[in-house]
Amino acid sequence: MERIEITCAELVEVRTLTRTVAARYGTPDNHEFLNDASAIAHELPRRLRQTLCHFRLFEPASAMLVISGWKVDDDKIGPTPEHWQHAAGGDTREDEMFLLLLASLLGEAIGWSTQQDGRVVHDLLPIKGHEHEQVGTGSEELITPHVEDAFHPYRADYLGLLCLRNPDRVPTTVAPISNVRLSEEALAILSGPHFVIRPDNSHLPKNAGSDTARTPEEEALVRKAYRKIERMGNHPEPIPILFGDLQTPYVRMDAYFMDPPADPAARVAFADLQRKVDEALQDCVMAPGEICFVDNFQALHGRKPFKARYDGRDRWFKRINVVRDLRKSRDARQSAASRVMY
Ligand SMILES: [Fe+2]
Numbered sequence: 001m002e003r004i005e006i007t008c009a010e011l012v013e014v015r016t017l018t019r020t021v022a023a024r025y026g027t028p029d030n031h032e033f034l035n036d037a038s039a040i041a042h043e044l045p046r047r048l049r050q051t052l053c054h055f056r057l058f059e060p061a062s063a064m065l066v067i068s069g070w071k072v073d074d075d076k077i078g079p080t081p082e083h084w085q086h087a088a089g090g091d092t093r094e095d096e097m098f099l100l101l102l103a104s105l106l107g108e109a110i111g112w113s114t115q116q117d118g119r120v121v122h123d124l125l126p127i128k129g130h131e132h133e134q135v136g137t138g139s140e141e142l143i144t145p146h147v148e149d150a151f152h153p154y155r156a157d158y159l160g161l162l163c164l165r166n167p168d169r170v171p172t173t174v175a176p177i178s179n180v181r182l183s184e185e186a187l188a189i190l191s192g193p194h195f196v197i198r199p200d201n202s203h204l205p206k207n208a209g210s211d212t213a214r215t216p217e218e219e220a221l222v223r224k225a226y227r228k229i230e231r232m233g234n235h236p237e238p239i240p241i242l243f244g245d246l247q248t249p250y251v252r253m254d255a256y257f258m259d260p261p262a263d264p265a266a267r268v269a270f271a272d273l274q275r276k277v278d279e280a281l282q283d284c285v286m287a288p289g290e291i292c293f294v295d296n297f298q299a300l301h302g303r304k305p306f307k308a309r310y311d312g313r314d315r316w317f318k319r320i321n322v323v324r325d326l327r328k329s330r331d332a333r334q335s336a337a338s339r340v341m342y
Contacts, residue, residue, distance in 0.1 A: 001062045001174075001284070001292075002055060006069025010045040014070070017043050018094040018101075028096035028121055035337060038104040052105035055293065056324070061178035061248065063299035070098060070289040072164050079312025080165055084116050084123035084137065085209045092164065096121050096318055099162045099291060106158050106293065107324040111340045112149070113225045114203040117212045118340045124161075124317040126308035134256055135202045136319065139308040145175050145277050145300035146254035148321060151197040151232060154329040154341055155252075156321035159294045159301065163286035165316040170306040171283035172292070176299045177242075177251040179280040186269045187246050194266035196236035198257045199229045221334075225342040241273065250297040253277075286317075293322075 006014065021040060025033035041049065048067070055065045078090025100121070103109050111120040126139040134141055149155035161172065182190070201207065205226050214222065244250040255274050260267045277300055286292065294301050308314055323329070332341045 001064040001066055002051070002060055003066045003068070004048065004051045006045075006048065006067065010048065011069055011071070013045050014048075014098060015094075018098050021097050021101075022093045025097075026093075028093060028100055029119060031337075033097070034100070034109065034120065034339060037100050037109075041101045041104045044101060044105075048102070049105055052102060052293075055295075056106050059295065059298065061176060061298070063176040063178070063295040064174050064284070065293045066284070066286075067102065067291040067293075068287075068289065070095070070162075070291060072288040074165070074288070077164055077316075080125050080314040080316040081123065082310070083127055084119075084125065087123040087125075092318065095162060095164065099160055099318060099320060102291065103158070103160050103293070103320055103322045107322045108326045109160075109320045109322050109339060110154075110156065110326070110329075111321070112203065113222050113340050113342045114205075114208070114229050116202075117209040118222075120320060120339055122319040124315075124319050126306075126310070126314050128308075128310060131308065133201060135200070135207065136303075137207075140305050142305050143173075143303040144254075144256045145173060145281055145302045146200070146256065147252055147300055148296050149200070149203075150252050150254035151199045151236065151257065154323070154332055156296050157324045158322040159296050160291065160320040160322055161286065161294070162291045162318040163288055164318065165288055165313065166286055167309075167313055168306055168315065169285045169287075170315050171285050171304045173281045173302040173304060174284055174294060174299050175277045175280040175282065175301075177249060177277075178298065180273065180276045182273070182276070186272060187242065187249070189266050189269040190242045190273060191240045191246055191249070192266070193238040193240050194261045194263050195241050195253075195258060195270065196238055197252070197254050198233045198236050200254060200257050203229045221342050228342075241270070244297075251300065252297075253300060296321075
């Protein structure tokens with residue numbers, strides 16, 4: 001994986017910037033902040049900007065960039081909330097704003113109206129009752145390797161994670177597709193439209209917030225978005241798993257939400273690919289303050305199981321989805337600059 005460590009001098013610059021930005025814009029989900037983020041990011045230290053820009057441009061096969069050196073103030077962020085709906089208790093504004101500023105050098109952060117109530121920054125923390133769910137708020141279930149929102153044509157190009165707390169050193173797992181060796185025959189089959197991916201559980205109505213304030217117009221839009229997810233679940237479009245340049249392919253896969261294909265050769269190739277992805281899976285233990293960006297076209301990611309504590313000290317990550325081209329999803333968003341997908 002690619003790595004960059006923020007130096008002490010750079011950290012002083014970054015802190016000055018995030019403090020000013022937090023005072024000016026208040027919260028990271030402030031539209032004005034999101035609209036200005038890519039301009040403000042020009043004020044980040046040049047070495048950081050260059051690293052992110054090169055990660056975007058050169059698409060390294062390792063498909064993952066880890067940025068360390070950011071300091072999380074454990075007292076300031078407060079206890080790990082019991083639910084993502086109650087994540088506003090502590091103060092994580094500067095942490096989130098730094099994550100979003102870095103992300104704006106890769107593209108635009110987006111949210112899904114059907115996931116964590118359309119928030120652009122998600123909270124990954126264990127929720128009581130979700131222990132055995134295949135979602136980011138689960139704990140005891142292995143999160144199997146997947147491309148984030150693989151079912152959706154407007155899925156992110158990058159997944160951004162910021163570790164606030166990880167007391168049991170629970171590994172995030174990553175499998176770059178470049179580490180999976182495939183025969184010419186397997187490449188040909190896997191790049192054909194033989195596969196279907198259903199929406200993952202994080203987009204189900206049962207995982208929506210329970211106390212979200214919406215206007216009747218917004219409520220109608222969200223209901224429509226859930227119907228769209230339901231349709232995508234009932235009638236998934238056949239797609240290829242591998243695409244782009246097949247010498248260095250892009251990948252679209254979430255085996256947990258895929259059926260074995262009807263075609264026997266495709267079924268064999270798919271089972272073989274799953275085995276090879278499992279073999280290619282690497283552990284990445286993130287410490288508080290570490291940030292990583294995973295290339296969601298070149299790698300699958302997951303998480304090892306863990307035992308939640310529910311004592312305010314649990315594993316707590318912030319997650320964002322970043323697209324390189326906001327324009328391609330214009331038919332799913334309310335305005336050109338809107339970031340929420342319906
Ligand atoms: Fe994920």
